[in-house]
Amino acid sequence: MDNILITIKNVHKEYRTGGPSTVALMGVDLEIKENEFVCVVGPSGCGKSTLLNIIAGLEHYDSGEVKMSGEDIVGPGPDRGVIFQQYALFPWMTVRKNIEYGMKFIRKENRGKHYTRGEKRKLADHYIKMVNLEGFEDAYPKALSGGMKQRAAIARGYAVNPRVLLMDEPFGALDAQTRAQLQEELLLTWEREKKTCFFITHDVEEAVLLASRVIIMSARPGKVMEIVNIDLPYPRNQSTKLDSLFIDYRNHIWDTVYKMYLEVRK
Ligand SMILES: Nc1ncnc2c1ncn2[C@@H]1O[C@H](COP(=O)(O)OP(=O)(O)OP(=O)(O)O)[C@@H](O)[C@H]1O
Numbered sequence: 001m002d003n004i005l006i007t008i009k010n011v012h013k014e015y016r017t018g019g020p021s022t023v024a025l026m027g028v029d030l031e032i033k034e035n036e037f038v039c040v041v042g043p044s045g046c047g048k049s050t051l052l053n054i055i056a057g058l059e060h061y062d063s064g065e066v067k068m069s070g071e072d073i074v075g076p077g078p079d080r081g082v083i084f085q086q087y088a089l090f091p092w093m094t095v096r097k098n099i100e101y102g103m104k105f106i107r108k109e110n111r112g113k114h115y116t117r118g119e120k121r122k123l124a125d126h127y128i129k130m131v132n133l134e135g136f137e138d139a140y141p142k143a144l145s146g147g148m149k150q151r152a153a154i155a156r157g158y159a160v161n162p163r164v165l166l167m168d169e170p171f172g173a174l175d176a177q178t179r180a181q182l183q184e185e186l187l188l189t190w191e192r193e194k195k196t197c198f199f200i201t202h203d204v205e206e207a208v209l210l211a212s213r214v215i216i217m218s219a220r221p222g223k224v225m226e227i228v229n230i231d232l233p234y235p236r237n238q239s240t241k242l243d244s245l246f247i248d249y250r251n252h253i254w255d256t257v258y259k260m261y262l263e264v265r266k
Pocket residue numbers: 015016017022023024042043044045046047048049050051220
């Protein structure tokens with residue numbers, strides 16, 4: 001459990017887009033352990049998505065170090081699956097094709113072979129069922145609601161079976177019931193498949209329910225302000241929210257984030 005999988009050291013990132021530049025990250029230090037569930041919270045614009053995109057290899061950084069298993073992260077790879085804040089589906093592909101798409105690039109565990117068509121279909125169907133999209137396999141994204149599109153994007157992220165799941169507010173756009181169900185599914189998937197999860201959310205309850213550690217980032221320029229170990233046993237489910245320790249964690253994290261929000265608005 002204590003093997004460090006991802007190391008982020010003193011990472012700086014500035015966006016320069018012609019006008020005044022924005023310092024998004026200023027000296028971020030973080031270690032993510034193998035099989036750990038890390039949730040990241042912090043005020044809007046504090047650099048959470050930027051940090052996730054850097055770990056995904058989708059964004060450059062100016063200085064510092066970002067390594068996975070001791071190797072510099074220089075680009076995206078099938079070991080890291082990303083589920084974005086906004087549903088990101090190919091509009092010209094059906095739900096099933098969207099989900100099967102990523103599987104083209106990966107190989108079966110241990111055997112090193114690519115998936116056959118039949119295997120891809122079986123896996124896609126399994127994840128379609130998980131996100132309650134049965135009956136919409138052959139629909140195109142334009143025929144789906146926002147929440148349904150996001151559920152299809154989640155299924156696609158899971159189907160690639162990456163070692164690390166990088167999730168940027170994946171449940172933010174969903175109705176409360178689907179959100180609760182997918183939180184529990186994610187916890188089960190994480191426990192069963194021994195994944196490492198890096199999960200951004202604005203919902204403090206969601207962070208405490210899911211995470212073994214909650215990272216609180218400070219307002220821009222972002223850095224790690226506080227790390228809270230969530231010492232609540234797994235398996236967890238919605239009733240974990242009634243635990244008095246849960247409520248203490250939630251109140252502490254909420255107060256910390258809200259204070260920063262008020263500071264920024266002053
Ligand atoms: N492509 C970009 N070009 C220029 N500035 C950017 C770009 N992406 C992000 N920024 C800026 O960097 C800062 C951090 O943005 P980021 O998207 O990482 O924040 P966030 O914490 O994910 O916010 P939210 O909670 O609203 O999603 C913001 O000030 C934003 O304006």
